[in-house]
Amino acid sequence: MRTGLSVRTIAALLLILLPAPLVIVIGSSFSPLAVLGFPPPGFSWRWYLEFLRTPEWLWAFGVSAGIALASAVLTTLVALGAALALQGAPARWRGWAETAILAPLLFPHAALGIGLLGWLILAGLNGTATGILAAHLILCVPFAYRPIAVSLAQIDTSLAEAATILGADPRQAFRRVTLPLLRPGIAAAMLFSFIISFDEVTVTMFLVGPETTTLPVSIYARLNDSADPVVAAISSILILLTAGLVLLMDWLVGLRIFIDVEEEGRHPAA
Amino acid sequence: MTSTLLSGRLQLDAVSRSFGKLKAVDGVSLDIAAGEFIAFLGPSGCGKTTLLRIIAGFETADAGSLLLDGRDVAGVPPNRRDVGLVFQNLALFPHLTVAENIAFGMELRGRPRAEVQAKVEEAISLVALGGLGGRRIQQLSGGQKQRVALARALVLKPSVLLLDEPLSALDMKLRRQLQQELKTLQRSTGTTFIFVTHDQEEALSMADRVAVFSSGRLEQFDTPQMLYRRPASRFVAEFVGDANIRDAGQLAPLGIAPPAGTLLVVRPEDCALGTAAEAAPIRREGTIEALDFVGPHARLRLVLDGLAEPWLALCPGALAAGLAPGGRALLGFDPARAASVPAA
Numbered sequence: 146m147r148t149g150l151s152v153r154t155i156a157a158l159l160l161i162l163l164p165a166p167l168v169i170v171i172g173s174s175f176s177p178l179a180v181l182g183f184p185p186p187g188f189s190w191r192w193y194l195e196f197l198r199t200p201e202w203l204w205a206f207g208v209s210a211g212i213a214l215a216s217a218v219l220t221t222l223v224a225l226g227a228a229l230a231l232q233g234a235p236a237r238w239r240g241w242a243e244t245a246i247l248a249p250l251l252f253p254h255a256a257l258g259i260g261l262l263g264w265l266i267l268a269g270l271n272g273t274a275t276g277i278l279a280a281h282l283i284l285c286v287p288f289a290y291r292p293i294a295v296s297l298a299q300i301d302t303s304l305a306e307a308a309t310i311l312g313a314d315p316r317q318a319f320r321r322v323t324l325p326l327l328r329p330g331i332a333a334a335m336l337f338s339f340i341i342s343f344d345e346v347t348v349t350m351f352l353v354g355p356e357t358t359t360l361p362v363s364i365y366a367r368l369n370d371s372a373d374p375v376v377a378a379i380s381s382i383l384i385l386l387t388a389g390l391v392l393l394m395d396w397l398v399g400l401r402i403f404i405d406v407e408e409e410g411r412h413p414a415a
Numbered sequence: 416m417t418s419t420l421l422s423g424r425l426q427l428d429a430v431s432r433s434f435g436k437l438k439a440v441d442g443v444s445l446d447i448a449a450g451e452f453i454a455f456l457g458p459s460g461c462g463k464t465t466l467l468r469i470i471a472g473f474e475t476a477d478a479g480s481l482l483l484d485g486r487d488v489a490g491v492p493p494n495r496r497d498v499g500l501v502f503q504n505l506a507l508f509p510h511l512t513v514a515e516n517i518a519f520g521m522e523l524r525g526r527p528r529a530e531v532q533a534k535v536e537e538a539i540s541l542v543a544l545g546g547l548g549g550r551r552i553q554q555l556s557g558g559q560k561q562r563v564a565l566a567r568a569l570v571l572k573p574s575v576l577l578l579d580e581p582l583s584a585l586d587m588k589l590r591r592q593l594q595q596e597l598k599t600l601q602r603s604t605g606t607t608f609i610f611v612t613h614d615q616e617e618a619l620s621m622a623d624r625v626a627v628f629s630s631g632r633l634e635q636f637d638t639p640q641m642l643y644r645r646p647a648s649r650f651v652a653e654f655v656g657d658a659n660i661r662d663a664g665q666l667a668p669l670g671i672a673p674p675a676g677t678l679l680v681v682r683p684e685d686c687a688l689g690t691a692a693e694a695a696p697i698r699r700e701g702t703i704e705a706l707d708f709v710g711p712h713a714r715l716r717l718v719l720d721g722l723a724e725p726w727l728a729l730c731p732g733a734l735a736a737g738l739a740p741g742g743r744a745l746l747g748f749d750p751a752r753a754a755s756v757p758a759a
Binding site for chain 1: 472495499503524
């Protein structure tokens with residue numbers, strides 16, 4: 146299919162504009178000076194070393210990574226359970242439950258932050274990693290539920306029946322047929338959850354404590370009182386990490402499966 | 416699985432299944448011998464697929480019993496029933512290769528790898544898919560997918576293999592070819608086949624016996640010849656092939672009086688036209704209303720003099736005989752060759 150010149154121009158502009166902020170961030174991270182600026186006046190690893198030498202930064206990074214990892218795994222399990230439970234539910238129930246799951250998307254994050262803080266204080270978990278994890282679970286579930294539910298809906302129900310008639314008990318049918326076919330959805334859910342948890346600032350700001358703070362919140366706090374390029378260096382590391390994660394997922398489970406599914410739909414069996 | 420030489424006898428006794436107010440299967444009794452090729456025939460929504468799912472164990476009967484080789488299988492789940500099923504959409508596992516699809520059932524049973532491999536090879540060659548074992552399902556054509564589905568079910572040597580309209584998605588030519596292959600396969604394996612279809616030609620050409628269903632009820636269970644020549648009900652006479660079905664009132668002008676409460680079923684090919692009709696016991700002139708040329712013969716619709724209902728006739732040499740729409744022709748038939756069905 147040939148696309149028009151205007152469409153291609155817009156696409157080209159988008160492709161240039163999308164990574165534009167990244168260029169500024171990564172470029173200024175190599176500045177040898179103590180002021181954030183672009184283009185950098187020279188090249189140095191100074192601010193990367195600064196990050197690696199500061200225990201507070203490393204601690205925040207560790208907390209963020211730990212919370213994001215736990216959040217990715219737990220959120221995906223919760224979303225998988227919800228999707229499986231709602232699969233056969235009556236349409237009305239399902240509608241209500243899905244609205245509830247997606248609700249965190251509808252509320253202003255600042256309001257959510259205050260609300261969650263209230264609950265965490267009641268539970269005695271404010272300022273702890275567990276508290277932040279609980280909040281991130283709520284924030285990530287909408288993003289994890291969608292890809293899993295969509296994957297599940299695409300699986301023909303007769304496939305599980307086929308496994309059954311071939312001798313599989315319900316658990317074997319799930320493990321050998323349903324679960325492998327849910328792989329792209331589960332991978333996407335874990336990836337989304339990890340990245341969202343790792344990047345979250347607005348809600349988390351309300352929940353951090355003196356001992357436990359996350360990397361993005363620390364960056365934000367640092368930007369408020371000084372603008373040295375260490376935040377650019379950290380951001381560059383995060384960009385690299387996220388890109389690495391996406392590539393890793395692609396290598397492990399093949400995000401291409403998404404494309405294959407669509408291709409198959411577009412060209413019905415010859 | 417069983418110790419008997421020939422397994423696969425299936426006995427259904429007054430099996431019923433309702434969904435709300437709808438009686439999907441209504442008191443169906445069938446005795447299917449081991450190694451028979453059976454077709455379940457009927458229009459969509461007649462209950463044939465529900466009955467198939469009851470036999471497979473995916474649906475439970477509200478009433479009646481189901482015996483497989485003499486054993487009541489009511490409480491046996493589908494995975495322990497020794498019944499195979501080829502799904503309408505085939506339901507091949509898209510994340511597995513052809514060989515892995517076929518090996519699926521044996522691997523669940525924990526058979527040794529060497530045995531699984533040998534059986535898979537055997538099954539692949541049985542359905543003429545040699546060399547395609549490593550292919551992904553998406554890379555196969557419709558006919559090849561069909562064969563994988565068959566191999567996957569047959570490799571487990573089930574007592575009964577259920578096939579739910581498996582050929583309906585294929586084009587006519589491939590369909591004919593696979594019908595023949597299925598028949599050969601059934602003979603060579605000796606497995607009881609139950610083939611669900613809404614295509615009467617498919618049912619008649621493939622099956623040893625055909626069960627005809629209508630609105631959940633079994634209309635007739637008989638050989639294709641008997642079904643065609645001696646239909647048990649008006650529904651069967653109409654559904655299986657074309658027929659001129661007439662009651663006493665409609666036959667009176669022709670001088671025929673069928674027994675009370677019965678209808679006469681005259682097949683179009685039993686109606687002779689022109690000179691061939693002159694020797695027939697019943698004759699009547701008429702006007703040709705329509706003539707469809709369908710290769711080996713022509714299908715005609717005639718309005719006979721003094722009769723309201725038009726008659727259907729099949730005539731091999733219609734064109735050669737100079738018959739054409741609007742023309743006149745003599746139609747004749749022998750009521751002794753006709754079947755009769757209850758008028759109810």
